[in-house]
Amino acid sequence: MEKEKTFLFSVEYIFADVVHYKEVEASSIAEAKSKIMSSHTNATIKAVSLVHPVS
Numbered sequence: 001m002e003k004e005k006t007f008l009f010s011v012e013y014i015f016a017d018v019v020h021y022k023e024v025e026a027s028s029i030a031e032a033k034s035k036i037m038s039s040h041t042n043a044t045i046k047a048v049s050l051v052h053p054v055s
Contacts, residue, residue: 006053007025007053008053009025009048013040015044019046025054033045
C-alpha cells in the first residue's frame with residue numbers, strides 16, 4: 001500500500017475580524033481548508049498556498 005503524499009500548506013483566513021496565517025500538513029487544498037474550518041467554524045478562508053512536500 002502506497003503512503004499518501006502530504007504537503008505543507010500556508011492558509012490565510014479571517015477570524016473575528018483579524019487576518020490569521022497558519023501552516024497545515026494535508027494531502028490536498030480541500031483537506032487544508034477543512035482543518036482550519038474544523039477549529040474555526042466562522043472563519044473565512046482567503047488563500048491557500050503550497051509551501052513544500054513533506055517527506
